[in-house]
Amino acid sequence: MFRLNRKVLVVLFVFLYVGSILFWHHSPVKIRENNLSLTFNSMMEHLLHGRFDVDPTTVGKEGFLRDGRVYAYWGIFPALLRLPIFLFPNGLHLDITRLSCAIAAILLFLINLRSIDYVASFSNSYQSWLKTLLFLAVGLSGVQVCFLCPSLYQEVCLWALVFGMLFVYWALRACLEVKEAPKALVWMALASVGALLTRVSMGIGAYGAESLLGLVVLWRCFSNSSRVSSKTMFRQLCLCGVAVALLIGGVIVTAGINFERWGNPLTFANYNLYLFNEDFPDRLVRTQQYGLFNIRRIPLGIVYFFFPLWVMHKGGSLFFQDEFTRLIDAVELPPSSFFLTDGFFLFLGGVFVYSVFRSARKNQSWQITIGALSVIVGLFIPALLMLMAISMNYRYRAEFYPLIMFAAFMGSTCIQEFSVKQQWIRPFCMVLVGVGIISSIMSLVLYDLSELGPAQHLISNGLLQYYFLKVGF
Numbered sequence: 001m002f003r004l005n006r007k008v009l010v011v012l013f014v015f016l017y018v019g020s021i022l023f024w025h026h027s028p029v030k031i032r033e034n035n036l037s038l039t040f041n042s043m044m045e046h047l048l049h050g051r052f053d054v055d056p057t058t059v060g061k062e063g064f065l066r067d068g069r070v071y072a073y074w075g076i077f078p079a080l081l082r083l084p085i086f087l088f089p090n091g092l093h094l095d096i097t098r099l100s101c102a103i104a105a106i107l108l109f110l111i112n113l114r115s116i117d118y119v120a121s122f123s124n125s126y127q128s129w130l131k132t133l134l135f136l137a138v139g140l141s142g143v144q145v146c147f148l149c150p151s152l153y154q155e156v157c158l159w160a161l162v163f164g165m166l167f168v169y170w171a172l173r174a175c176l177e178v179k180e181a182p183k184a185l186v187w188m189a190l191a192s193v194g195a196l197l198t199r200v201s202m203g204i205g206a207y208g209a210e211s212l213l214g215l216v217v218l219w220r221c222f223s224n225s226s227r228v229s230s231k232t233m234f235r236q237l238c239l240c241g242v243a244v245a246l247l248i249g250g251v252i253v254t255a256g257i258n259f260e261r262w263g264n265p266l267t268f269a270n271y272n273l274y275l276f277n278e279d280f281p282d283r284l285v286r287t288q289q290y291g292l293f294n295i296r297r298i299p300l301g302i303v304y305f306f307f308p309l310w311v312m313h314k315g316g317s318l319f320f321q322d323e324f325t326r327l328i329d330a331v332e333l334p335p336s337s338f339f340l341t342d343g344f345f346l347f348l349g350g351v352f353v354y355s356v357f358r359s360a361r362k363n364q365s366w367q368i369t370i371g372a373l374s375v376i377v378g379l380f381i382p383a384l385l386m387l388m389a390i391s392m393n394y395r396y397r398a399e400f401y402p403l404i405m406f407a408a409f410m411g412s413t414c415i416q417e418f419s420v421k422q423q424w425i426r427p428f429c430m431v432l433v434g435v436g437i438i439s440s441i442m443s444l445v446l447y448d449l450s451e452l453g454p455a456q457h458l459i460s461n462g463l464l465q466y467y468f469l470k471v472g473f
Helices: 002-023 036-048 056-062 083-087 097-122 128-140 152-176 178-196 200-223 230-262 281-290 295-306 321-327 343-361 367-388 394-412 425-449 463-470
Strands: 064-066 069-071
Touching: 002 097, 002 128, 036 056, 036 083, 036 152, 064 230, 097 128, 097 152, 097 394, 128 343, 128 425, 152 178, 152 200, 152 367, 152 394, 178 200, 178 230, 200 230, 200 367, 200 394, 281 321, 295 321, 295 367, 343 367, 343 394, 343 425, 367 394, 425 463
Parallel strands: none
Antiparallel strands: 064 069
């Protein structure tokens, strides 16, 4: 019954995503002249001529000026998606940002559905109510809904999430099925390379997680070598070798791009060359004093992403305004909290962490646990980077989701052993899903209304007044 209903719901959800991105914001493709959304068109055109700069009239002040040419810091994957448009007349001026965002959102949803089906099939005791709640939460809250506001910035995050969640799907298979691990490493490597060529922070996390999990898989292979045939052992090692080759290839390509852009293969962006520094001269001073990432910003990052008290006023100024102004370039609207939009997934992740410590006390097998923990450690890297970043933007929530969703999916495989004895778990999860859906939709609406850039001056007269003015009250 659920399977038949789910097919209908999947179609409805897909129309919801497409409608939110395309029809809410008018046509999926537009003809434009000299617009930021054409930056990837320009990047692709220049790549076809062996160049790595972009047209300065498209990227504007989001560009970086070096040796008389302007460069963008975004990865090249969204530009590669533009290759087919050059087959159309005036293709260079076709803005397909909305269409690209819609495709990414649909792929993201379908990948997460595969993850739900996989973890549900892994356990014979997997409860139907949990699968239903996972489906509703994945389809109507969190990562799937909060970002359905198309822009060039958001397109990069959405495609990075596609690769991040593809990585999560195969990481689940690698952790839960030992025999699947070598094959899964190959697919994880492809996802890691895609993430690295889209958004470097997401790529670093995927690379770190795969490297740690790869060591675990190799340890498993050699520790079980006496139990498997030499042919099977050779096949597993070959698959591991393919994964390593793919990862190295991705690093080489990225290093080459960095060298062409910045003159250094290890530099991903040189903010000393950022054209926006002309409008915000304090940013260059702040960067030189505190760096792009600084451990001192972690408490402010926790406040921004989990406890958005910074939008509240106290004594004529915003909470933590002095600290944010001193350490951070921009704190963007809207206010949000993972506890509201993703409380269900955080709860499942907490269940998994509890299960790990519970298994340790009982001296149970660590084969699954070690692999999962290695993935969690790697995927924690981009989240940590965002907590330390010099700018705190709503779209940077994307970096947390591979970690949150992986831990949640792992937690869903072991929650049934608690829910049988703890009757409060099921209604509690239902409440969390409901809160997540409502708060995610509200966050999306506020995100669509919000202006980009530093928010302190926008809400100087109060957050509610700002949004009332936005909707015409």
